[in-house]
Amino acid sequence: MNTLYLRVCLNGRDVVFPAAKVESVVNVDQSVAVPNVEPYIAGLFAMRSKVLTLIDCQWFITGQKAAIKKSSMAVVVDVGGHVYALLVDAVRDIFDTDANIKELPSSPGAGWETLGSTILEENGEALLIIEPENLINVHQDIAA
Amino acid sequence: MDDLQQEFILETRETLELMTAELIAWEAHPDHGSRLDTIFRFFHTVKGSAGFLALPRFEALAHEAENILALLRETKKPISSALVTAILALVDRISGLTNALEQDVEFHEDDDSHLVAQLQNAWAAMDHDAPTEHKADDAGGTEQKTETQSEAIGIAGQQNVARTIRMSLTLLDNMMNGVSDMVLARNEVARHIRDTDSDPALDLAFERLSACIADLRESVGRTRMQKLEGVFAPLPRIVRDLGQELGKDVALECQGNEVELDREMIEMIRDPLTHIIRNSVDHGVESTQERIRAGKAQQATIAIHARQSGNHIVISIRDDGAGIDVDRLVAKAIAANVCTASEAASMTERQKLNLVFATGLSTSDSVSSISGRGVGMDVVRSNIDRIGGSIALQSKSGEGLNITIRVPLTLTVISCLMFSSGGQQFAIPQSAIREITMASGDTVQMRQLGDQHFASIRGQHLPVVGLADLLGLSEVDDDALEDDDPVLMVIDAGAGIHYILAVDHVMDQEDLVVRAGAPAIMASGIYAGTTLPDHGRPLLLIDPNGVAAQAGVSSADQSLLDMNVPANDTAIEDSEDLAMLIFQDCQNDVRALPLSVIERVEDFGIEKIGHSGGKMRLTHDEKAIPLYGLKAVPDAASIKVIKLFDGNTAIYYAINDIVDMHRINRKASLQPVGNVHEDSAISGVFIRDGQQIELIDPHWIFSQFDQDVHRNNDATKPICLLQAADDGWTRQMLAPLVAKAGYDVRYDLREGEEATICIASEDTQNTSPASGAIIALRDKPTNHNNGNSVYRYDRIGLLGALQSHSAPRRAGESS
Numbered sequence: 001m002n003t004l005y006l007r008v009c010l011n012g013r014d015v016v017f018p019a020a021k022v023e024s025v026v027n028v029d030q031s032v033a034v035p036n037v038e039p040y041i042a043g044l045f046a047m048r049s050k051v052l053t054l055i056d057c058q059w060f061i062t063g064q065k066a067a068i069k070k071s072s073m074a075v076v077v078d079v080g081g082h083v084y085a086l087l088v089d090a091v092r093d094i095f096d097t098d099a100n101i102k103e104l105p106s107s108p109g110a111g112w113e114t115l116g117s118t119i120l121e122e123n124g125e126a127l128l129i130i131e132p133e134n135l136i137n138v139h140q141d142i143a144a
Numbered sequence: 145m146d147d148l149q150q151e152f153i154l155e156t157r158e159t160l161e162l163m164t165a166e167l168i169a170w171e172a173h174p175d176h177g178s179r180l181d182t183i184f185r186f187f188h189t190v191k192g193s194a195g196f197l198a199l200p201r202f203e204a205l206a207h208e209a210e211n212i213l214a215l216l217r218e219t220k221k222p223i224s225s226a227l228v229t230a231i232l233a234l235v236d237r238i239s240g241l242t243n244a245l246e247q248d249v250e251f252h253e254d255d256d257s258h259l260v261a262q263l264q265n266a267w268a269a270m271d272h273d274a275p276t277e278h279k280a281d282d283a284g285g286t287e288q289k290t291e292t293q294s295e296a297i298g299i300a301g302q303q304n305v306a307r308t309i310r311m312s313l314t315l316l317d318n319m320m321n322g323v324s325d326m327v328l329a330r331n332e333v334a335r336h337i338r339d340t341d342s343d344p345a346l347d348l349a350f351e352r353l354s355a356c357i358a359d360l361r362e363s364v365g366r367t368r369m370q371k372l373e374g375v376f377a378p379l380p381r382i383v384r385d386l387g388q389e390l391g392k393d394v395a396l397e398c399q400g401n402e403v404e405l406d407r408e409m410i411e412m413i414r415d416p417l418t419h420i421i422r423n424s425v426d427h428g429v430e431s432t433q434e435r436i437r438a439g440k441a442q443q444a445t446i447a448i449h450a451r452q453s454g455n456h457i458v459i460s461i462r463d464d465g466a467g468i469d470v471d472r473l474v475a476k477a478i479a480a481n482v483c484t485a486s487e488a489a490s491m492t493e494r495q496k497l498n499l500v501f502a503t504g505l506s507t508s509d510s511v512s513s514i515s516g517r518g519v520g521m522d523v524v525r526s527n528i529d530r531i532g533g534s535i536a537l538q539s540k541s542g543e544g545l546n547i548t549i550r551v552p553l554t555l556t557v558i559s560c561l562m563f564s565s566g567g568q569q570f571a572i573p574q575s576a577i578r579e580i581t582m583a584s585g586d587t588v589q590m591r592q593l594g595d596q597h598f599a600s601i602r603g604q605h606l607p608v609v610g611l612a613d614l615l616g617l618s619e620v621d622d623d624a625l626e627d628d629d630p631v632l633m634v635i636d637a638g639a640g641i642h643y644i645l646a647v648d649h650v651m652d653q654e655d656l657v658v659r660a661g662a663p664a665i666m667a668s669g670i671y672a673g674t675t676l677p678d679h680g681r682p683l684l685l686i687d688p689n690g691v692a693a694q695a696g697v698s699s700a701d702q703s704l705l706d707m708n709v710p711a712n713d714t715a716i717e718d719s720e721d722l723a724m725l726i727f728q729d730c731q732n733d734v735r736a737l738p739l740s741v742i743e744r745v746e747d748f749g750i751e752k753i754g755h756s757g758g759k760m761r762l763t764h765d766e767k768a769i770p771l772y773g774l775k776a777v778p779d780a781a782s783i784k785v786i787k788l789f790d791g792n793t794a795i796y797y798a799i800n801d802i803v804d805m806h807r808i809n810r811k812a813s814l815q816p817v818g819n820v821h822e823d824s825a826i827s828g829v830f831i832r833d834g835q836q837i838e839l840i841d842p843h844w845i846f847s848q849f850d851q852d853v854h855r856n857n858d859a860t861k862p863i864c865l866l867q868a869a870d871d872g873w874t875r876q877m878l879a880p881l882v883a884k885a886g887y888d889v890r891y892d893l894r895e896g897e898e899a900t901i902c903i904a905s906e907d908t909q910n911t912s913p914a915s916g917a918i919i920a921l922r923d924k925p926t927n928h929n930n931g932n933s934v935y936r937y938d939r940i941g942l943l944g945a946l947q948s949h950s951a952p953r954r955a956g957e958s959s
Contacts, residue, residue, distance in 0.1 A: 032682050033568065035615035036694075037668045044661075044674060044682040048325050051674040051682040053662040082662045136664070 005120065007092040007127070008075060011061045014092065015128045016120055021077055025091050028054065028072040039065060040135070042087055052076065052085045055135050061111035077132040084136055097122055101129065152193050153246045154310070159186050160239050161377040164232065168380040171228045172395060183231075184213045190238065201241060201256060208260050209234050212267050225388070227266040232381070233259050316367055323357070323364045324657055324676070330357055331678045344872040369404040372450050372457075375414050376401055379421055383446065386425045393432055393443045394425055400450030405457055406553060412531045413459070413551060416524040420461050420547055421446065423521070428465035428545055438542065440464065453732060456835075457553060462546045468539040470496050477502060497537050501525045529637075529689065534834045550835070559836070560656045560685065562677065563631065565647040566617025569683055571656060571675060572633070572645070576688040578831055579634040579813050580650060587809070588632065599632060599644050606634065608644045609695040611686070615670070636834065637688040643697045645688075653815060654678065658685055670694055722814065723807045726837060727786070728800040730774050734837055736806065736830075737797075741842040743789040745802065747782045753798075762796050772845055774798040788842060795845055806832055814839060816940065827940065843943060847884045862900035863888045864946070873936075878903065881939070885946045901946065906933045919945045 004019035031043035031054055042054035042065070054074065058066040066072075066087055074085035101118045105126075114134055120127045163186050170179040187209040194202030209231060216223065237259055244251040330353065337350060376398045387394040405413075429444040436442060446463045474488045474496050482502040483491075500521045528535050533551035552558070552575070560571040581588055581601060590608070591598045597608035610630070611617075630646040637643070656675040661684070665671055672687035723739040752763045755777065761768040762785065771785065772795065784802070788795040808814060814828040827841035864887035866874050879889045882903065893899060906922040919942070920933040934941045 030681060032684070034665055034671075034684060035566075035568070035617055036670055038664055041662075041664055044684070046676055046680060046682050048328070050321070051659065051661075051676055053665060080663070082660075084662065136662070 002096040002098045004094060004096045005127075005129075006075065006094050008073075008088040009090040009092060010088050010115075010130075011058050012089070013128075014125070015115070015130050017075055017077075017130050017132065019094060021132055023076040023078055023083070026074050026076055026085060028068060028074050028085060028087070029070055031068055042066065042068060045085065047076070047083075047085075050083055052083050055084050055086045057086050057088060057115070057130075057135060060114045060135065061109075063111070075132075079133055079136045082136075084132070086130075086132060086135060095122075104128075149197055149245070152197055153242050156190060156193075156238065156242050159189070160235060160242070161374075163235055164381045165377055167228055167231060167235070168384050171223060171225060171384070180213065180217055184210065184217065187213065199245070202238060205234055205238055205241075205256055205259070208263055212263055215267070221270060224266060224270045227263070227270060229388075230259070230263040230266040233262060311367075316364075319364050320368070323361045326357055327361060327678075328676065328680055330354060331680065342872045344876065347872060347876070366404075368406050368408075370407045370410050371401060372403045372405060372410070372459075373401040375410055375417060376448065379418070379448070382418065382421060383425055386422060390426065391431060392425065392429055394429055395443050395445050396421075397445060397447040399448065400459075403450045403452055403457060405551070409457075409531060409551060409553070412527065413533075413549070416527045416549070417448075417459070417461075419520075419524050421448075424461065424463045424465065424545070428463040428467075430466050434466075452553070453550075453734075456550050459549045459551075460546060461549075462544060464544040467541045467543055467545050468497060468500060468537070469541065470539070473497070473499055497539055500537065501535075526689075558656055558658050558685075559653065560658075560675070561633075561653050562651045562683065563633075563647045564649045564651060566612030566615065567648075568617060569651070569681070570611070570647075570686050571654075571677070571683045572635075572686045572688065573672070574653065574831075574836070575834060576635050576637060577633050578636050578642075579809075580815070581632050581634070581809075582629060583632055583646070584629045597646075601632075601634065601644075606642055606644045607695075607697050608632070608646050609691060609697060610646045611691070612648070614691065614695055635688045635692075637692045637697075641689070641692045641697060643692055643695070645686075645691065656683070656685070722809070723805065724839065725786070726803040726806050726832070728803055730778060730783075730798055730800055732800060734803055734835065736837050736839045737786065737788070738839070738842060739805070741788045741790060743787045743794070745784055745786050745799075748785050749782050750777065750780060753777050753783060760798070764796070769794075769796055772797045772848065788845065790842070790846055793846065797845065804832075808832075843947075847886070862886070863890055863893070863897060865890050865893060865899035865902045867902065867904040878936075881942070882946065885943055887946065 005016040006019050006022050006025070007014055007016050009015075026047055028045055031045040033043045034041050040056050040059045042056040042059075044051055045054055046052070054068070056066050058064065068087070072087055073089075073091050074087050075091070076083060076085050078084075097120065099121050101120060104113075104117055104119060107113060108128060112128060116129045116131050116134065118129045120129055163183060166179055166182055170183065173179070187206045191203055191206035191210060194200075194206060212227070212231075216227075237256060241251050333350065334354075337346065379398065380396050383394050383396040386392075424446050429446070430438065430440075432442055435444065441464075444464055446461065448459065448461050450457060450459045452458075470493065474491075477483050477499045478485050478488055480502075482499060488496070501524075502522060525535055528549060528551065531551055533549060535550075536548045538546040538548070559574040561574050561577060562569060562571045564570070579601070583590055583599070587602050589600045591600065591605075597610070598605050599608050600606075630648060631650050633645045633647065633650075635643055635645050654677050656677055658673040658675045660666060661671055661674045665674070665684075669690040670687060671690070672685045675683050675685055677683055724736040725739050725742055725745075726734060726736045729735050748762060748764075753771065753774070754761055754763065754768070756768060760771045760774045760776075762771040763769075774783075778798075784799050786797045786799055788797060808830050813830045815830065816828045825840055825844045826838045827844070828839045829836050830839060831837070864882050866878060866882065866889060875891075883889050887901070890897075890899065901917050901919060903919045903921060906920045921936040921942075922933040923936060925935045925938075934945055936942075
C-alpha cells in the first residue's frame, strides 16, 4: 500500500513528514516572539483566525535558533488539539511510495535522533521520517 | 437501531438528572402528587423503551421501581427515606448501565438482585411501620383533583416549550472560528477603506456589514451558553447524602436554574460550587440538637441563588448555620503561621474573615471524610480567580454565612487591556487591574529596597515588577524603571496578592477571544493564553497570578495591605479627584454619575410617572418633565429619581437604588471608552472592588435634554461653520456631534450671518474666514505641531472646546 510523504529540507538535509500528519504548508511572514519559554518555541503567528505556535526544528539539531525570514516555510501539524508550525528550510515535494519503513541503521547524530527513529529508502536515498510529536512533547525530557 | 439506542441513552441520562432532584424534593414533600407521577412516568418510559430495544436489565429494574411506585400511589402511604435511598440506588444503577451501554462495554456488576431486594425490604418495612396511614377518605378526593389539574398544566406547559435541536459541539466551534475569521477579514477591509479615499456609500454599506457581523458574533456566542441547571442538578443529592451521613437535616433551595453561562464556564464553577455546598453541610450547618438549643428551625436551609448582572453572573450561597467563628479562625491562622498575633490584632473584621482563603487553613477541628482536608477555600478562590471571577464572604456569627461568587458570562471573550513592554505587545485581563498610573505622577513615589523596587501610591507600598525585566526583554537597559517613565498598573492577582506591573505604554482596551496556548507555552506559567486582536497579530495574554509567582511576589508579606484604605491626609489632594454617586439603574446595571452635578435624590410615587409624547415623563410642579434612564413605568409603588442640575437646567434621571459614594482619580483610574461613532452616554469606566462601573457622561444627558427642548428652535442656536464639508467624515461624524452640542451646523454662511465657531482641519485652518473662534482638528492623537489643535476623536476635548465657546449664549437663553 502506498503512503504519501512530504519531503522537506531541514538544516541542509532532506527529510520526510508522513503526509497524513500534515495539515498544510505555510509561509511564515510575521511572527511574535514568546519570551521566557523553551528555546525551541520560535514564536506565534496567525493563520486565518488561528494562532499557531512556531517550532524551531533546527534548534533540536544544532542548538542554534533559526532566524525567521520573510520567506520562511513551515509545516503545519495538529498535535493534541493545538496547531503547530514546524519551521523548515524549504519544502521540496510530495510523493507516494510503497517503500518499507526501516529502523535507523545507525545513529544519525544526537540532534537528529530526537526528530525521528525510522527511515524510508527512496531511490537509493535514506530519508529520516520526522515524527512531529517528538518536537512538541519534549519539555518533559528536557526538564528531566 | 444504533440511532434509536443513542436517542435512548441521551434521553435517559437527561431525565436521570432531573429525576434525582425530583426524588429528593419528593422526600421532603411526600404528598406532592405530581412529583410521584413524574417519577412513575420516568420508570414507565424507561421500561417501555428498554423493552422495545431489547435491554432486559433496564426493563427489569424499571419494572420493579414502577411496581413499588404504583403500590405507593394506590395506598397513599408517606414515603420513607429508606425507600428513597433504594430508588436512588436503582437510578444510579440505570445511570451506570446507560454509561456502559454508550461505551459499548459490559457493566462491571452483573447482578441487580440485591438492589431489588433492598427496594422490596424498604417497602416491606414501610408496610409494617406505618400501617394504613390513610389520609381521611375525603382528602383522597381532593388530592385526585389536584393531580388531574397539575397534569393538565404539565401538558399545557409542554406545548409552550421552545423547540430545540441537538447539535455537535465541533460544529458549534467551527461556527465560532468561522465568525472569528470573518471579523478578521472585516478588519482587513476596514484598513483598506481607511487607506483609500472614502466613499460615503461604501462607508455606509461597510457599517451595515460590520453591524451584521457583530450581531452574528453575538448570536454564535450565545449558542455556547448553557443553563446553570446542569450544575445545580446534582447538588440536592449531595446535600441529602451528606446530611444523612452526618445526621443533619438540611434542605436545599435552588433559584436561577435558567440563568445561562458559557459551557466552559459551567465546567469551571462546578467544582468550587460543589465544594462550597459540601463545606456548608459539613461545617456551616449545626447538628439538629445544636439547632434546637439555639432556638433555630430544626431543618437547616442552604439557598443558592443565581442571577445575571450585566456581563457577570452572581451566585450567592447562603446557609442559616453558625457562620464562621472569626476568633477561632484567627487563632488557627496564627497557629498555622499565616499571620502573626500583632498583625491579627490590627486586622479589620473583613480581613480576618478573608483568612479563610489562606492556604492550608481549615476551620474544622477534625478532618472528616467530606471536607477539611486542607484542600479548602484557597483552592475554591484560586479556581474562581482563574476565570476572572471574585468571591466574597459575609458571616454573621450564629446566623449563617453568605458566600457571593461573581463570574464573567463567558471565558472565551475577556475584556483585556493591551500594552507594550520591552518592545513587544501583550494583553492582560482588565478584571485584574485596580488602577493605572504613571510612575512620574504626583501620587507615586518609587523606592528601591535591595534589588526590589517598590512604589508608594497614596500611602500604600507595593512591590513593582518590571515585565520587560521579568521576561528578559530589556537586557540592554537594565534600570529601565529609573530612566523612563513607565506606566504602573496596580494588579490584584487574587488570593491577597497585590503588586504593580511596570510596562512601557498602555494602548487599548478590547474584548478578546482567548484560547489556551500550546502546552509548552502554558508551562512557563506566565501566560494565560493567546489571542488574536483586531490588528491580526497574535498576542500573549499575561496571567497576573503567574507573573506574581515568577517574580516572587507572595501574599505573605502583604496580605495585610488593604487596597481599600482611603487616601490618607498626607497625600496631596489631587484636583483630578472625582467624587461619584454609584447607583443601580433601572436596567439593574451599576453605574455612576459625578457627584458635582447631582442636586438631590428624591422618591416619587409611581402615579407621577407616565409615558407621553414618546418619552417617559415625570409630573412635577404641574409640568411633565422628561425622565431619563427609564424605558417603561416600573412595577413598584415609588421610584428614586436623581435630580441633576448644571446651574440652569434641572434634569431628572430614574434609578433603582443608591449603591455607594466613591472617589477616584480621574487621570489614573478612569478609562475613557466609546468613540464618536456611537451615541454613547458613557464617558468612562473605572474598577471598584473588581467590578467595572460605567461613568455616565452628564453632558450627554443634558445634550439629550437640549434636543428635546430646542429641537425646532434653530434660530436661537449659535452657528457652527464646518469646513471641508465634502469630506464624508465631517458630514457624518462631526456634524451630528456638533449639532448635539447645541449648534446650528452650517457648511456655508448666508449673507449677514456670522459663525460663533468654525471647525477646520489642522492644515486648512489658515484659509478659514476670519469670523468667530476656530477649532482646529488633527488626524493623529499625538500633537506634533504643538499647536492648539484637538484630535478628531477626542470627544471630550472637542465637546469641551465647543462648550467653552457657547457658554455665554447658554447662560443668556436659559429661562
